[in-house]
């Protein structure tokens with residue numbers, strides 16, 4: 001039973017997503033968008049420290065090692081943490097499209113329990129775009145990149161402007177981000193999207 005909602009079915013006028021000409025080359029590591037991001041930041045001590053690589057087309061792969069801080073039941077990853085790993089991997093697809101986008105909807109299937117210490121091998125692909133809406137899908141496998149599927153998700157990301165963060169983020173972190181030249185470089189890379 002898939003149980004997917006129609007909100008994740010691309011409309012008839014959706015088009016195939018196109019990799020931006022300046023997207024990182026296949027195999028290249030896609031850097032963090034924010035040092036304190038729970039998903040990919042080095043400055044988030046209990047974060048996922050997800051390392052994501054660009055794939056062919058509009059695809060990425062990522063690896064996440066489940067740590068003790070990520071438990072739900074004894075010795076097993078928390079489902080919300082696994083959903084975060086899927087969310088982060090899916091979010092990184094937008095780097096290949098060169099758009100800033102946030103998650104509007106994320107539907108997750110938890111297929112197998114994931115023990116602490118496991119490396120979760122994630123892959124994600126953007127499948128359709130309709131105006132600001134980006135439809136994508138992801139899987140997380142255990143035991144290797146071709147191992148059994150433990151989690152999977154379908155998602156809808158919505159394109160936003162940098163103002164989304166300026167207008168809604170807490171001022172202390174926004175001010176710190178604006179004072180950080182590396183962070184500004186990230187924001188500018190997206191703003192030159194033709």
Ligand SMILES: CCCCCCCC/C=C\CCCCCCCC(=O)SCCNC(=O)CCNC(=O)[C@H](O)C(C)(C)COP(=O)(O)OP(=O)(O)OC[C@H]1O[C@@H](n2cnc3c(N)ncnc32)[C@H](O)[C@@H]1OP(=O)(O)O
Nearest residue numbers: 007033087088091100101102103104105158165174177187
């Ligand atoms: C300071 C320096 C600058 C720093 C810059 C750094 C660069 C950072 C780069 C990259 C960061 C990315 C971070 C990735 C992290 C991982 C991903 C996450 O976890 S993101 C966090 C979780 N998500 C949210 O917090 C969204 C909260 N929601 C919202 O803010 C709004 O609801 C938003 C923006 C998603 C939509 O609001 P609207 O007012 O702009 O647009 P409307 O008109 O409501 O929706 C547009 C279309 O989308 C559909 N839509 C919207 N939400 C939907 C939903 N939940 N389900 C189905 N459809 C939905 C609507 O039906 C509409 O469709 P129709 O155009 O009419 O066909």
